[in-house]
Amino acid sequence: MREIQHPPHAPSLLESMRSIGYSLESALADLIDNSISAKAKRINIEFRPSDVPYIAIIDDGEGMSKDALESAMRHGSTNPLQMRHKDDMGRYGLGLKTSSLSQCRRMTVVSLRNGVLCAYCWDLDVVVERRSWIMLELDVDDIEDLPHVELLRAEGQGTMVLWQNLDRLTAGESSLDAALGQQMDHARSHLSLVFHRFITPEFGRSRVSLSINQNALAPIDPFLQNHKATQPLDEDNFNVEGSRIVVKPFILPHISKLSPDELNRAGGSDGFRNQQGFYIYRNRRLIIWGTWFRLARKDELSKLARVRVDIPNSLDHLWTLDIKKSAAHPPEAVRFNLRRTIERIRHVSGRTITFRGRSAERGDLVPGWHEVMDRNGVRFDINRGHPSIQEFSRHLAKADAATFDAVLAIIESSFPAEALYSRMASDVRSSFNGEEISGRLREMATALFADIDFMSPVRRTLLATLHLIEPFNQHPAVTKKIVEELEKND
Incomplete structure (x- = not known):
């Protein structure tokens, strides 16, 4: 040879x-x-x-x-x-x-x-x-x-x-x-x-x-750390072959709290939902992002979750980093630790979506809908105890009240849950602008208080708790102005 x-x-x-x-x-x-x-x-x-x-x-x-x-x-x-x-x-x-x-x-x-x-x-x-x-x-x-x-x-x-x-x-x-x-x-x-x-x-x-x-160039922070509604979670770190890996999860604000520019910068061309997952940084340089590395599925309840993972260049051989530094796969020791993080952050992300915009405890809030879970799954029932429904119902004759209840049941049974899920997955925001929302809330408040006596304790109670009633609780600034205007008229 x-x-x-x-x-x-x-x-x-x-x-x-x-x-x-x-x-x-x-x-x-x-x-x-x-x-x-x-x-x-x-x-x-x-x-x-x-x-x-x-x-x-x-x-x-x-x-x-x-x-x-x-x-x-x-x-x-x-x-x-x-x-x-x-x-x-x-x-x-x-x-x-x-x-x-x-x-x-x-x-x-x-x-x-x-x-x-x-x-x-x-x-x-x-x-x-x-x-x-x-x-x-x-x-x-x-x-x-x-x-x-x-x-x-x-x-x-x-x-x-x-x-x-x-x-x-x-x-x-x-x-x-x-x-x-x-x-x-x-x-x-x-x-x-x-x-x-x-x-x-x-x-x-x-x-x-x-x-x-x-x-x-202006920085694009995928974690929106300067947004007041972003939730940073506790940092975690672990060692692999003597090198330290640092994991920092973030829960982004619900899309209803983001401006169009913030939503575009956080979602990019791939969309808000597709950008969930781990963000891997090698010496602070982002090399791969928007993936759970097949440790979890991308779904609606986790779309607000993003996890910053800092790795040193001493572990390149374990991550199978390619020449372009645009693809990497975590080794088994890292996957084990990342899997521990996923359930914790997915739970918090899901809670942010489910209870978005509610500053009061759920027990204090008067919701427009009740989420009901049974053996057949989840359904949404209209809250019959909502002040607007109670106020309307008390003026109805017995026969009309039964008809009204049947109408509510029809609305409940035709709740477009699948369409809503699809729209949420595609990051569609509310179609109402600020003026439209303000006008609708004023109309609802006017109708709600129209037949209540000015001196009635019910009126005073409603004015004091209007900010806890859906949908008023989602727009506190507008609701505050409405309450002030109604109090002036008393």
Whole structure:
């Protein structure tokens, strides 16, 4: 037996690696990982769809020497089995090259460190023509001809990755401007979510400024931590192979308490219900989200539950993290601990949906409907003791009262439970705006108090407890005004 050198065919391998599965947003995220690992505090993405289109990613990180940059441009420059610094965002030593060449045919990296500027380039057309692993080294004049080099010089240090010949982004598109603009809009939302913990300063950590064409990205917090109705649950942590994993559950507000913008940012293009589940962060960078890892089903009662899971890069080998850092699967030891969290948070999430908007205890509330559970399942009965129904019924003759009760029974038997469940699952909000709700409540209050004597103790009791009666309890501000107006008339 003898050993022989059998290197891969450069053009074939590089062309094949372009189809590894990167999207524009995941490719950009990979480069931002590198910038953060280089301790960058400002990262700007410049894209120009007109004339000769290009995309440039510029940071103010530590920069690289000529030797370091040449090594970084090598495919497989890092062994994934070697121990890395705890803040290192990389893994395979392939991200810079594979992510860039998945989107363009020519990628150039320029770096400035200690006043020395250097640059190397992979041009697929050169590799194909020469049928060899030919990399280009740029001289001073070549570098000065590149766009945005002046921004790099202004920072005093840092790195720029330049994508040219954007064949994948423009393939099959009639309008380059529209196609690239639309893709960058999607990338903007993606990056705002994936790096939201870097864009928003956390205790003991400095903030990273991330922008596109000098426009700063606003963080998208999937847990809505600044919303007063969000319920953070107790944090849990456990060790796997000596490394600490931190689990922090959140129960989001019911959709009725969210503005359209909040609902859109929390739900994204996939919808509010589909975003429930675990949110896995590797060194604070979101790598996978909106999944229960087959430990539970996505259903209506758990759609408000989201769980932040922080993992270190020392456990990459257990999570089977892929090159793109967009797919991972928890090992058995982690699944065991995550399963303990699920039932607790699903119970709280379900309770938030079932009893949404009720500030008083259920015993104090006068509901419009009663939820009745029996051996046949769940049904909803109209509360015959509701003040509005009692007030209406007391004016009816005996025969009319029986007819009225039969009408209520018909309404109960035709309660559209399945349609309601379907609408809730699709995040449909109430169709009434503020003015419509206010008008309806005033009409109901007027009818409720119309035939009650001004001096009656029943009237005083109703005024004092109107905020506990459905549907008035769901709109406390409007109800307070209605009560004040009625009291003035007394």
